[in-house]
Amino acid sequence: MAIQWFPGHMHLTKKAISERIKNIDVVIELLDARLPGSSANPMLAELTAGKPSLKVLNKQDLADPTRTAQWLAHYNSQPGTRALGLDASVTTPAKALVPACFELAPNRGGMVKPMRVLICGIPNVGKSTLINTLTGKRATKTGDEAGITKLEQRISLADDFYLYDTPGLLWPRIIVAKSGYNLAASGAIGRNAFNEEEVALALLDYLKTHYAALVETRFKLDAVASLTDEELLEAIGRKRGALQGGKRVNLQKAAEIVIYDFRAAAFGRITLETPEEFAEWLAAGQKLDAQRQIKKDAIELDRAIRFKKIPRPPRPENS
Ligand code: G4P
Numbered sequence: 001m002a003i004q005w006f007p008g009h010m011h012l013t014k015k016a017i018s019e020r021i022k023n024i025d026v027v028i029e030l031l032d033a034r035l036p037g038s039s040a041n042p043m044l045a046e047l048t049a050g051k052p053s054l055k056v057l058n059k060q061d062l063a064d065p066t067r068t069a070q071w072l073a074h075y076n077s078q079p080g081t082r083a084l085g086l087d088a089s090v091t092t093p094a095k096a097l098v099p100a101c102f103e104l105a106p107n108r109g110g111m112v113k114p115m116r117v118l119i120c121g122i123p124n125v126g127k128s129t130l131i132n133t134l135t136g137k138r139a140t141k142t143g144d145e146a147g148i149t150k151l152e153q154r155i156s157l158a159d160d161f162y163l164y165d166t167p168g169l170l171w172p173r174i175i176v177a178k179s180g181y182n183l184a185a186s187g188a189i190g191r192n193a194f195n196e197e198e199v200a201l202a203l204l205d206y207l208k209t210h211y212a213a214l215v216e217t218r219f220k221l222d223a224v225a226s227l228t229d230e231e232l233l234e235a236i237g238r239k240r241g242a243l244q245g246g247k248r249v250n251l252q253k254a255a256e257i258v259i260y261d262f263r264a265a266a267f268g269r270i271t272l273e274t275p276e277e278f279a280e281w282l283a284a285g286q287k288l289d290a291q292r293q294i295k296k297d298a299i300e301l302d303r304a305i306r307f308k309k310i311p312r313p314p315r316p317e318n319s
Contacts, residue, residue: 021051023116024117025051026118027051027120030121030127032122039182041120055081056083059087059088114161119131120166134163135155185262196255197252200256201233204236233258
């Protein structure tokens with residue numbers, strides 16, 4: 001799925017993060033527990049490389065607890081990284097976040113060397129909700145939308161603990177196709193930037209393989225794993241009365257139902273990827289992207305040779 005855009009305010013956010021990062025002790029990355037790998041921003045990894053990292057698997061109330069445990073173990077085994085699960089029902093999140101930050105940067109603390117933490121995450125991951133709970137008030141959303149100019153907020157959680165908030169940040173090119181679908185299904189990507197039917201089919205493809213019983217219970221269907229994705233979407237549309245003239249299924253409406261139900265956890269608690277699956281998708285996406293780049297470079301070189309008359313490089317021998 002081609003999701004490609006990078007609005008101006010995202011450029012500003014990127015710049016703000018790269019300036020702030022120099023004086024930061026720990027980076028908290030809020031991930032969506034339903035899609036931890038896909039909701040991790042590769043651009044953020046680049047911007048914050050080398051900084052101790054606290055991965056917070058947020059919205060754990062919506063995710064499959066067994067898989068959340070797998071993801072936590074995966075991140076906790078990485079050097080300079082700690083991970084914990086969280087959701088909006090936790091009324092005192094600082095009790096978990098603050099000690100985890102001090103564990104990651106034990107030399108910080110006290111008025112002379114206060115702990116300076118940057119909190120980042122993709123849009124809709126629940127960052128404003130978490131910050132509101134941490135501060136005990138309704139803070140304004142940190143500039144996810146054009147027109148909100150405040151790029152960064154500093155929040156004091158204690159005299160020696162500063163939290164720097166950043167606007168929700170997506171990256172310009174999603175090279176893992178499945179991540180694009182999972183991000184769209186989760187609500188991280190604006191409605192107009194994806195095709196609902198395509199996303200619902202990808203979602204059903206995963207659900208019928210890994211969570212067939214939940215789909216069957218939700219829609220009162222049998223043997224969903226034996227249906228094609230298209231047949232399953234149609235069966236769901238029929239069950240839910242998403243019909244149009246001539247009793248044909250309105251696939252757009254059926255797709256909206258599937259996505260809505262997933263977001264509301266109406267199927268039950270679901271996680272769309274395991275660490276192993278995501279590692280495979282990422283490797284395949286990177287390979288494909290590298291091949292694309294080689295082709296693009298070859299086309300550009302050919303153009304340069306033809307129009308700018310650059311001498312063609314000698315062919316390797318035996319070719
Ligand atoms: P953001 O700042 O990262 O963009 O996210 P925000 O806090 O605005 O949260 C996005 C949506 O996710 C909100 O729902 C919010 O209520 C919901 N949310 C946040 N944290 C959790 C959580 O831990 N679990 C669950 N289940 N939901 C969470 P919304 O429908 O967009 O808005 P609202 O009407 O609920 O406020």
